[in-house]
Amino acid sequence: MSFDSFATRAQLAVNGKSYTYFSLPELGKRFDLSKLPYSMKILLENLLRHEDGGMTVGKEHIEAVAQWDAKKEPDTEIAFMPARVVLQDFTGVPCVVDLAAMRDAVAKLGGSAKQINPLIPSELVIDHSVQVDVFGRADALELNGKIEFERNKERYSFLRWGQKALQNFKVVPPNTGIVHQVNLENLARVVMEREVDGALQAFPDTVFGTDSHTTMINGIGVLGWGVGGIEAEAAMLGQPSSMLIPQVVGFKLTGRLPEGTTATDLVLTVTQMLRALGVVGKFVEFYGDGLQHLPLADRATIANMAPEYGATCGIFPIDAEALNYLRLSGRSNEQIALVEAYAKVQGLWHEPGSPHANYSATLELDLGDVKPSLAGPKRPQDRVLLEAVQDNFLVNLEGLTANRKPRRESVERLIGEGGDQPQAEHLAAKPKSKIRIKDQDADLHDGSVVIAAITSCTNTSNPAVMLGAGLLARNAVKLGLKAKPWVKTSLGPGSLVVTDYLKKAGVLADLEKLGFYVVGYGCTTCIGNSGPLPDEVSKGIAENELVVASVLSGNRNFEGRVHPEVKMNYLASPPLVVAYALAGTVDIDLTNDPIGHTADGKDVFLRDIWPSNKEIGDVISATVGPELFAQNYADVFKGDSRWNQIASPEGESFRWDAASTYIKNPPYFDNMTMQVGTIDDVHGARVMGLFGDSITTDHISPAGNIKKDSPAGRYLIERGVQPADFNSYGSRRGNDDVMVRGTFANIRIKNLMLGGEEGGNTLYHGAHGATEKLSIYDAAMRYRADGVPLVVFAGKEYGTGSSRDWAAKGTNLLGVKAVVAESFERIHRSNLVGMGVLPLAFGDGQNAQKLGLDGSETIDITGLADGASKTATVTARKPDGREIRFEAKVLLLTPKEVEYFRHGGILHYVLRQLAARKAA
Structure with missing residues (x-):
């Protein structure tokens, strides 16, 4: 039954069609909506359209948003239902695995397999599987694609089954583009139309994505954000997402970017500013006259980085520039007319000079103040001016090499050459490794750039920075400059369109001359799919424990993410990626030092090869047009011959292969009955991990390469899989046996129970006080055999990073009942709840260290009162019987979350x- 308590149902005539819509101006006759932020208006329309008499959405929820108080701390729950879901294959495969498992489970509970289907459009883009195995040569794309299909045949067969068996589910095959770029360039509707109860209805395009950078779509006025696979699956199955009415931070942009700066420099500046303000759990909305000087691609770049500045979303309004982009990207005239008419009639249209909304807080940036920047060496919010990168490197190097001893043989050699002891020790502390690579002798030092990757959705959707990189390459080639031989160079365009306009501009050939051949259409290096370094480089790094660097145009540079042998990772614009490939080191000031030399020995500086803004703009105008988008997206779901030749099973239910190490029926629904449980206290738990601040989902969730001596590696070897065929954890996310063994196994995670040493290990506390150092997985299995539940203690910002559902699924399968942290990242907290792991927060100012916890304790968590209590008592009992007791906040934030948890x-x-429903 449909409700319309405020009589807002109205009609809109566009393109000769009549659309029903829920009118915000009509509601504005009852409430003053004139100062309501753009994003809040979209939430308000969502509630109007889904009003159901109070079961999920009632009058009081609509009134709460309509009367939104900008300064009020969030305390009111609402239900949000996205219009569609977009998935990438790493997170999407487990979603489809769960849907297949649910088809089996619902049948066992008396339902029908056909009940399990996405109820809203759900589109999966395969973009996370390609790795940079081959680089720097013309056939890199073909060879990497061949390897990708060989590695992922089982997964791709499974996804083809899903495409056939599931309704409302489509797959964009490999070698098409990065999910967020495909979403922006093709999948996004901006305004949706759908037949509801026999009538055509128009409403805002809103989206959940299983990648945290789903926010990129905010750049074109679409409200959406990243969620865990668990929450995405619920949305696909018609379940609304419970959320607190957010605060909205306004970010005013004025002026225009100066000569020599890029959208990447801008977004790193914005990220730093918003991180400093603190916007976790908040919406960010951009406004101001600077918008008219900001192309859609630049807006999308800023929106993409919302997870890095900590916001739920970073949204721009619909305006003339948004329509220009829809035309450019080949959307139909009918769709563009609908977007314009709907946005204007609903008060969602932005004109330059429009009065801005009321915001919970505001920031302001004059675009003219932006300077060339990078971010690093291990967090995206740590912006570094280009002129300060060398100093930043040296400061961080000191910390990383503090315990590195000069090699004895080096000291003795230098003394033998006439040096004295102190001087010899000083020189030996700055080691270099001599290698021979590409028929050249070379020296590797601390700071050598061993990876230079133009990659990731943040920048590869932006013609200005991509063509800027190409023009810089052209200028460098003219002067005879070359990339250093030890640099692994790669170009991962965000879509086929990018390759076409690079070719059309004539700069792809120049990029290739510097080693930047197209390696694949996917996230590649940004998600750790950087592939192996050349053997000579790996040996050189290991020989002297060198601290080497990567420079990539991505959005994430957390420890251990890009490559396990690379300890310093800097985010940069594509032109700067090329520049650092030429320099070959971050131990250089590119604003003053020469980047290279001409054949006759003349110094060449970065300023000599940097293209002007006008030059870049002219090339964009001449090369980027609607025809490129139209031809590349004409058959976007069809795929190439390799895709279409993959055999896949038929039938409503998936036929699980017990021998598969890629796809497995997960154990979540084993022995499940119709009986609902209770939220019980935890007794006699052991501490599995004691962690500090900023433990990311990259630390928790399995990612990257699988080591042969790891629990996951041993599991695969036992099943006849050779190490050469291990593939990555990401590609095996459909197999819980592999994934649980890799949870908390990151080589950079530091468990304070072991003095903070790196690696996924813990202390197992057995009977009679005996302790043993084990991998976290092996310890967890021992505890399971003992019938002992587990807990995790952590510091601030627990679970930041990509929206990886396996960070929660793996935690659950290890037997962890609760995570107690100082603060949580929004998506990961929600995912823990969705998997039945209780998130608890220390009281203000408290943490494990201040309380004297060291991981040796036995833990009780009491007073949960079946979810009714907002606090719990944690009692930590030391081996000597002494007790430490403290109160923790129960982070089940809404009644719906309590219900899910039960x-x-x-x-x-x-x-x-x-x-x-079926039984009834």
């Missing part, structure tokens, strides 16, 4: 609802 998780809740 069911054992969100998917269990959905299953029981569907099975009950």
Whole structure:
């Protein structure tokens, strides 16, 4: 039954069609909406359209948003239902695995497999599987693609089954583009149309994505953000997402970018400013006259980085520039007319000089103040001016090499050459490794750039920085400059369109002359799919424990993410990626030092090869047009011959292969009944991990290469998989046996129970006080055999990073009942709840260290009162019997989350609802 308590249902005539819509101006006759932020208006329309008498959305929820108080701390729950879901394959495969498992489970509970289908458009883009195995040669794209299909045949066969068996589910095959760029260039509707109860309805395009950088779509006025796979699956199955009405931070942009700066420099500046302000859990909305000087691609770059500045979203309004982009990207005239008419009639249209909304807080940036920047060496919010990169490197190097001893043989050699002891020790402390590579002798030093990658959705969607990189390459080639031989160079365009305009501009050939051949259409280096370094380089790094660097145009540079042998990672614009490949080191000031030399020995500086803004703009005008988008997206779901030749099973239910090490029926629904559980206290738990601040999902969730001596490696070898065929953790996310063994196994994670040493290990506390150092997985399995539950203690910002559902799934399968942290990242906290792991927060100013916890304790968590209590008592009992007791906040934030938790998780809740509906 449809409700319309405020009589807002109205009609809109566009393109000869009549659309029903829920009118915000009509509601504005009852409430003053004139100062309501753009994003809040979209939430308000969502509530109007989904009003159901109070079961999920009632009058009071609509009134709460309509009367939104900018300064009020969030305390009111609303239900949000996205219009569609977009998935990438790393996170999408486990979603489809869960849907296949739910088809089996619902049948066992008395329902029908056909009940399990996405109820809203759900599109998966395969972009996370390609790795940079081959680089620097013309056939790199072909060879990497061949290897990708060989490695991922089982996964791709499974996804083809899903495409056939599931309704409302489509797959964009490999070698098409990066999910967020494909979403921006093709999948986004901006305004949706759908038949509802026999009538055509128009409403805002809103989206959940299983990648945290789903926010890129905010650049074109679409409200959406990254969620865990668990929350995405619930949305696909028609479940609204519970959220607190957010605060909205306004970010005013004025002026225009100066000569020599890029959108990347701008976004790194914005990220630093917003991180300093603190916007976790908040919406960010951009406004001001600077918008008219900001191309859509620049807006999308800023929106993309919302996870890095900590916001739920970073949204721009619909305006003339948004329509220009829709035309440029080949959208139909009918769609563009609908977007314009709907935005204007709903008060969602922005004109230059329009009065801005009321905001919870505001920031302001004159675009003219932006300077060339990078970010690093291990966090995206740590912006570094280009002129200060060398100093930044040297400061961080000191910390990383403090315990590195000069090699004895080096000291003795230098003394033998006539040096004295102190001088010899000083020189030996600055080691270099002599290598021979590409038929050249070379020296590797601390700071040598061993990876230079133009990669990731943040920048590869932006013609200005991509063509800027190409023009810089052209200028460098003219002067005879070359990339250093030890640099692994790669170009991962965000879509086929990018390659076409680079070719059309004539600069792809120049990039190739510097080693930047297209290696694949996917995230590659930004997600750790950087592939192996050349053997000579790896040996050189290991020989002297060198601290080497990568420079990439990505959005993430957390420890251990880009490559396990590379300890310093800097985010930069594509032109600067090329520049650092030429320099070959970050131990250089590119604003003053020469980047290279001409054949006759003349110094060449970065300023000599940097293209002007006008030059870049002229090339964009001459090369980027609607025809490129039209031809590349004409058959976007069809795929190439390799894709279409993959055999896949038929049938409503998937036929699981017990021998598969890629796809496995997960254990979440084993022995499940229709009986709903309770939220019980935890007794006698052991501490699995004691962690500090900024433990990311990259630390928790399995990612990157699988080591042969790791629990996951041993598991695969036992099943006849050779190490050469291990593939990556990401590609095996459909197999829980592999993934649980890699949870908390990151080589850079530091468990304070072991004095902070790196690696995924812990202390197992057995009977009679015996302790043993084990991998976290092996310890967890021992505890499971002992019937002992587990807890994790952590510091601030627990779970920041990519929206990886396996960070929660793996935690659950290890037997962790609760995570107690100083603060949580939004998506990961939600994912933990969705998987039945209790998130608890220390009281203000408290943490494990201040309380004297060291991980040796036995833990009780009491007073949960079946989810009714907002606090719990944690009692930590030391081996000598001494007790430490403290109160922790229970972070089940809404009644719906409490209900999900009682069911054992969100998917269990959905299953029981569907099975009950069928039984009735």
